Amino acid sequence: MSHFSPHSAVAANADFDVQEIRKQFPVLHQQVNNRPLIYFDNAATSQKPAAVIEALHHYYTHDNANIHRGIHTLAERATAAFEATRLAVKELINAREVEEVIFTTGTTDSINLVTSSYGRSFIQQGDEVIISAMEHHSNIVPWQMLCEEKGAILRVIPVTEEGELQLEEYKKMLNERTKFVSIVYASNSLGTINPVEEMIDLAHEQGAVVLLDGAQATAHLDIDVQQLNCDFYAFSAHKMFGPTGVGVLYGKRRLLEKMPPYRGGGEMIKNVSFEKTTYNDIPYKFEAGTPNIGDTVAFLKAIEFIQQVGKKNIAVHEHQLLTYAHEALEKVPGLKIIGKAKKKVSVVSFIIEGVFHFDIGQMLDARGIAIRTGHHCTQPLMDIYQIEGTARASFSVYNTTAEIDSLVEGLQRIVKMMK
Amino acid sequence: MSGTINEIQDEIIEEFAILEGDAEMTNFYIIELGQKLPPLAEKHKVEENTIKGCQSKVWLITAPEGERMTFEADSNSAITKGLVSLLVRIFDHQKASDIVDADLYFIDKIGMNRFIGTQRSNGFAAMIKQIKLLALVYRDSKEIVKTNATDK
Known part of the structure; x- marks a missing residue:
């Protein structure tokens, strides 16, 4: 485990x-x-915790500047603080590389990034996507939208009276057309912790890619994305003592690299001309526009709180x-x-x-x-x-x-x- | 139940003043009021009698009584039933034109929004809107009848 x-x-x-x-x-x-x-x-x-609230106050009192590309002292400090949180997240979930940690606005945004970018590029008509009956709307609706657009089929793992997933049904659903499995790690309504490691292995045997919705799990369970071997892991800072408006999408490098950008704008480009724009490397490719710097900086203190306790x-x-x-x-x-x-x-x-x-x-x-x-x-x-x-x-x-x-x-x- | 709309509102304001703004006592009092409201017959608990915009189910029916109107209501929520009972108490047997013109000052006076919260306040506003709409339609229908009678 x-x-x-x-x-x-x-x-x-x-x-x-x-x-x-x-x-x-x-x-x-x-x-x-x-x-x-x-x-x-x-x-x-x-x-x-007070440390998070104070970090927000400290950031806006002393260090506020737009990050990356800045040459002045405050921009350096803000960038360093922002990237320090990325490193702390990498360690918290034991990602292999820091570039595999993408900042989003929350779990919902992270899932939409995957459906919009990975989903629209690699899921085709007739392909199958598996979710479960205990998913949050944010892990149902983006997949419904994708399946409707692509003519793909959404399949739903049923739950038992006790509130557990019916694994036998899941096994029967998996086949060579299964391209994606998106499952909640811990249910927000029932509290159920799903046997995700086994489910991920079964999905991988069919060549399917797996996303875990970790919104409820991350504050409560020890998360090791390498050991879990999930392909994507989505969660929010605000459910784990951090500020609202910050989320994380972890993704395996080889997948993130082949995915097109989710949104266009500043930060996510290498070079822009009217003839041809080339995109930045991960994680910046997926972080168009000025991110939520202050809250991301303060999120570090939430991670430290968890580690201290x-x-x-x-x-x-x-x-x-x-x-x-x-x-x-x-x-x-x-x-x-x-x-x-x-x-x-x-x-x-x-x-x-x-x-x-x-x-x-x-x-x-x-x-x-x-x-x-x-x-x-x-x-x-x-x-x-x-x-x-x-x-x-x-x-x-x-x-x-x-x-x-x-x-x-x-x-x-x-x-x-x-x- | 008797008196004008404003007389009944004033009674309600007095009753709530005794609760001194205690949230729990107020909730329990509202529930008690709801428990006193006669339940609606099951046949009336249908989609067309529900008030849209409430978290819980609220059924409201009306019947004419000359130029006045009667109201009956029910809910699957004890608190909502108590809230709608206040409106039944105020509007039952009142003239349609008075219902349309009524200024429900008791809501602010008893500080209702503070103890029922935003979602329930929106639901309560939907109930009032529904009652006033029914009254408006009834009043206008009576006026059309009157006009027609005069024309002859």
Whole structure:
């Protein structure tokens, strides 16, 4: 297994102190509706440590300049800081080369880059693309658009009642026409961690290229793209303690080099004339225009935060929260957990009989508890479970079991009220 | 339920003032109001009676009562049912022309947008729009009838 498995872990590192971690997150220390904020909407976006917020402030106070091609001191500093984040990302996901790390605006943008550039060049009429029934809309719609344009066929791996992919069905779908497999590593709605290594190997046996949607996985699992052997890996900074508006597309060099640019403009060219424009090398070929420099620079501090706490500590703590939450929530009358895969990241989706999910969210907010309600941008998955939506609590490294107790208490009040 | 639209609005403002802006108490109060609203018969819970623009399902039906109108409503969300119950309480048995002209100042006075949030506020606005549209159509149809009668 390439990712660290919390399921086999015994206990967190003795150095791990959740209260110390909480001190690093200014936003957590406030009252909402006259109660201490409990933030359980981490799968939507995580909160940011002070180091990230300060890095943003520092960048705009001291170093702001447009990057690359600048000869002056600030441009040098800004470029160095921007490229330092690229190097840190390379190390975080263990890419072979730093040029394989492309900055985008987020996971959605990364996936669209692949469908627009790789997809439009190398997927033809009659080819098959495989996704799964638990994909986020951002890993469904770009493929639908591509398949419609090309006359390619989109196939969907079904899920079990427990919320796991039906691997036997996947195996049956794979054939010589399968050109691409695009799969979520960890589901945002169910929390399921998919057996991606096995799935990647199976796809490669058929010569298919594989993209992993790592939006939910990267903050929680140890990511090694070489060991996973995925061809593309997409994720967002803001779900892993970094700023919004920054994402990453990792791609294998040999694929990135043969792909045409995604957008035209500055930065992505080598030479422009009206007769012939030649394109820059990777990664710049895919980074047209001025990127989101400040947020990318601050993203480095988010990666450093993860490294300081330690992926293992994060995984163990979150797994403890997840186990605790599953047990505690099941005691709430009428509550049903949606998604009980054996391997999960710290996401719990649930419904309560006779209570509309939106009402759960609003009533918990009245107690200072932030959760998310709705279809979580996975409408096809909700259709499978024949529900309109769920209430979803998602935990991060700064959450505590006492906060889960408050959630359960809040839910019990709601159930009582609704009777 | 009796009184003019503004008298009922003033009653609601007074009731909410007792809750002192406490978010949880306010939610529970709205749910209680919804629980008191008689449920709509299943046959009325159809697509043509739903109000578009709400996260939850809201069904609204109206019937004429001379120049006045009656309203019944229901929702699959307890909070939404409470919210629509406020509108039923205000508009049920009112004159169509008064409904069209009504200024719903109670919404700002009780600080509703603060405790129901943007999405629900949009849904609530959609409910009001729907009721006013129904009233407008009804008022104009009555006026056409009147005009026709005068013409004869």
